[in-house]
Amino acid sequence: MEEHTMGKFQLITKGLIKENPTFVLLLGMCPTLATTTSAINGMSMGLATLFVLVLSNMAISLIAPYIPDKVRIPSYIVVIATFVTLLQFVMQAYVPDIYETLGLFIPLIVVNCIVLGRAEAFANKNSVVDSACDGLGIGLGFTLSLTVLGLVREILGSGSAFGFKFIEGDGILAFVLAPGAFLALAYLIVIFRKLTSRKAE
Amino acid sequence: MAVQSTFKNMTICLLAICLVCSALLAGVYALTAEPIAAASAAKNEAAIKEVLPDTAVTVEEERTVEMNGQTYTYNLAYDEQGNTVGCAINVSPLGFGGPISIKVGFDASGVIWNTKVLSQAETPGLGAKCTEASFSDQFKGFDPSAKKLAVRKDGGDVDAITASTITSRAYANGLAVAVNVFATIAGTPMPLDAATGATAAQDASYVSDEVEKSNN
Amino acid sequence: MAEFAIIFISAIFVNNILLSQFLGICPFLGVSNKLSTAAGMSMAVCFVITLATVVTYLLNMLLAAFGLEFLQTISFILVIAALVQMVEIVLKKISPALYSALGIFLPLITTNCAVLGVALTVVTKDFNLGEATWYAFSTSLGFGLAMVLFAGLREQLALNNVPKAFRGIPIALVTASLLAMAFMGFSGLV
Structure with missing residues (x-):
C-alpha cells in the first residue's frame, strides 16, 4: 500500500491535468459522451459526480478499517449507491429540470468507474480529509472536461455557448448527436495530449 | 490493514451497512418528499397557466x-x-x-x-x-x-x-x-x-x- | 407480434445501446481490440442483461408493492452484483466449457453501466414481463452487433500507421463516430 506524499493543494490540482479522469485516464466514458450535448448539461453532470465522489470518498475512508476484505467491493457499492440516491432526491426537489435532462445518467453514477476506482485506489487507505481533497480534485477535473466537451459540441452543433445563441439557425447538427460526441472527444484527447506533452519537454 | 474475513463478520458488516444506508435513505426521502411534490405541482400549475x-x-x-x-x-x-x-x-x-x-x-x-x-x-x-x-x-x-x-x-x-x-x-x-x-x-x-x-x-x-x- | 418486431428493430438498429444511448462504452472501448474477445464479452453481456432485467423487473414489482421505489438504484445494483457472482458459480459447476468462454468477462460486467442502464430503463417503460425480457434481449443483441463490427474495424486499423497523438483511444473514437453515423441511417426505420 502506497501512502501518497502530496499536499492538499496538489491532491486537488492533480485531477485537473496530470490525472484528468476523462482525457488521461479515460474513465467514465458513458456519461461523458451522453450528457455533453450542451455546456450546461456537461457541467451539471460533472458537479453531480463531484458531489457523490467527495461524499463517498469521505464515508469510505471512515469505514474502510472496519470492513472485512472479502466484502469490500459490495460495501463500497452500497455506500456509493446511497449517496447517488440522496443526490437523486435533492435534485428532484430543487433542480427538477436538470434532473430530467440528465435522466438515466444520474442513477448510473453508481457504476461510474471513477467513483469506485477512487474508493479502491485512494479513499480506503487515506485519511478523511485527504480523501475529500482527492474526490474534489478528480471531480473538478471531470467537471472541467465535461464542460469543455459540452461547450465544443454546443458551439459546433447548435451555434450557442452556455445557452446564449450567437449564430442564427442550426450548427452542424451531427455534433449534438452521437457521432459528434465520439468525434469531439477524440479530437479533444488529441489536443490535450499535444498540449501536455509539449509542457513536459 | 483489513479485518480478517469470517462468515460471521462479513454478514454482520454487510447487514449493518445496508441497514444504516436504507435508514438514511428513508429519512432523507421523508424530508425531501414534500419539496419534490411541491416542485412538480408548481411545474404543473405553471404549465396549466401557460396553455x-x-x-x-x-x-x-x-x-x-x-x-x-x-x-x-x-x-x-x-x-x-x-x-x-x-x-x-x-x-x-x-x-x-x-x-x-x-x-x-x-x-x-x-x-x-x-x-x-x-x-x-x-x-x-x-x-x-x-x-x-x-x-x-x-x-x-x-x-x-x-x-x-x-x-x-x-x-x-x-x-x-x-x-x-x-x-x-x-x-x-x-x-x-x-x-x-x-x-x-x-x-x-x-x-x-x-x-x-x-x-x-x-x-x-x-x-x-x-x-x-x-x-x- | 408487431410490437415485438418493433421493439426488436428499434433496440438493435435505431436506439443502439452503444452508438446512440452511450451505455456500456467502457467494454466497447476496452475489450474491442480483438474480434474473439469482443464476441465473448458480447455473449456474456447478452446473458447477464437478459437475466438481470427479468430479476430486477420482478424486484421492482415487489418494491412498488411496498412503496419503496426510492430503494431502486441501491437494490438493483446489489441484485445485479449478486446475480453476476451466482452466474459465475453456477456456470463453473454445470458448464465448464461456457465458463471458460465467458468466465473472465463476468467480473467486469457488474460495473458495466449497460446492465443497470437497461434494468432502470425497462421499469420506466410500462412493459409487461414478456416485452421487458424481449427488449433486454434485443438491446443486448444490439450491443453485440456494434461490438463485433467495431472490433472487426479495429483489427484492420491496427495494421495501419496512425499519427502518434491519435494512437489508441482517439482513433478508436473516430472509428466509433463513423460507425455511429452509419447507424443513424437506420433512424427512419421505425
Whole structure:
C-alpha cells in the first residue's frame, strides 16, 4: 500500500491535468459522451459526480478499517449507491429540470468507474480529509472536461455557448448527436495530449 | 490493514451497512418528499397557466375522463365571473425516444390556445426541438375544425421539425387525441356550456381511428 | 407480434445501446481490440442483461408493492452484483466449457453501466414481463452487433500507421463516430 506524499493543494490540482479522469485516464466514458450535448448539461453532470465522489470518498475512508476484505467491493457499492440516491432526491426537489435532462445518467453514477476506482485506489487507505481533497480534485477535473466537451459540441452543433445563441439557425447538427460526441472527444484527447506533452519537454 | 474475513463478520458488516444506508435513505426521502411534490405541482400549475387564456383565474382540481378505454386527466379553468374559459388536457403520445408528455390548452370554443411539453426524451438537436417556440407556436390558435392535425407529409396542416417526422407526427397525433378528449368532456353535460361543447364534438369527430391506434 | 418486431428493430438498429444511448462504452472501448474477445464479452453481456432485467423487473414489482421505489438504484445494483457472482458459480459447476468462454468477462460486467442502464430503463417503460425480457434481449443483441463490427474495424486499423497523438483511444473514437453515423441511417426505420 502506497501512502501518497502530496499536499492538499496538489491532491486537488492533480485531477485537473496530470490525472484528468476523462482525457488521461479515460474513465467514465458513458456519461461523458451522453450528457455533453450542451455546456450546461456537461457541467451539471460533472458537479453531480463531484458531489457523490467527495461524499463517498469521505464515508469510505471512515469505514474502510472496519470492513472485512472479502466484502469490500459490495460495501463500497452500497455506500456509493446511497449517496447517488440522496443526490437523486435533492435534485428532484430543487433542480427538477436538470434532473430530467440528465435522466438515466444520474442513477448510473453508481457504476461510474471513477467513483469506485477512487474508493479502491485512494479513499480506503487515506485519511478523511485527504480523501475529500482527492474526490474534489478528480471531480473538478471531470467537471472541467465535461464542460469543455459540452461547450465544443454546443458551439459546433447548435451555434450557442452556455445557452446564449450567437449564430442564427442550426450548427452542424451531427455534433449534438452521437457521432459528434465520439468525434469531439477524440479530437479533444488529441489536443490535450499535444498540449501536455509539449509542457513536459 | 483489513479485518480478517469470517462468515460471521462479513454478514454482520454487510447487514449493518445496508441497514444504516436504507435508514438514511428513508429519512432523507421523508424530508425531501414534500419539496419534490411541491416542485412538480408548481411545474404543473405553471404549465396549466401557460396553455390557457389569460382570463383564466381559478384552475380547478384535476379531473379524469375515460375515452376508448384510456383514462385522461384534465383541468378546467374559470374566469372571475365563474364562466368556463378553458380546459388543459394531458396527453402522452409515443415519440422517438419514449412518451412525450404534452399539456394541451383549449379555450371554451374548442380552439387550441397553447401547448406545452412537460417531459420528453427525444433526440437533442432533432426531436427535442418540439419544446421550442419555432415548432410549438404553430399550434397557438390552431382551430381543429378548420385545419387538420397531421404533418404535411400525411396531408395535414402541421409543419414538421426538419428530420424529425416521428416526433412531429407523435406531437400532432397527441394533439388530435386531446381534441377528441375535449369533445368527450364537452359532450358530457357537466363542465362546458352545451352549445360550444356540441360543436366541438362534431368538429373533432373527423380525427381518424388510426390516430388513436397509434397512440395506444 | 408487431410490437415485438418493433421493439426488436428499434433496440438493435435505431436506439443502439452503444452508438446512440452511450451505455456500456467502457467494454466497447476496452475489450474491442480483438474480434474473439469482443464476441465473448458480447455473449456474456447478452446473458447477464437478459437475466438481470427479468430479476430486477420482478424486484421492482415487489418494491412498488411496498412503496419503496426510492430503494431502486441501491437494490438493483446489489441484485445485479449478486446475480453476476451466482452466474459465475453456477456456470463453473454445470458448464465448464461456457465458463471458460465467458468466465473472465463476468467480473467486469457488474460495473458495466449497460446492465443497470437497461434494468432502470425497462421499469420506466410500462412493459409487461414478456416485452421487458424481449427488449433486454434485443438491446443486448444490439450491443453485440456494434461490438463485433467495431472490433472487426479495429483489427484492420491496427495494421495501419496512425499519427502518434491519435494512437489508441482517439482513433478508436473516430472509428466509433463513423460507425455511429452509419447507424443513424437506420433512424427512419421505425
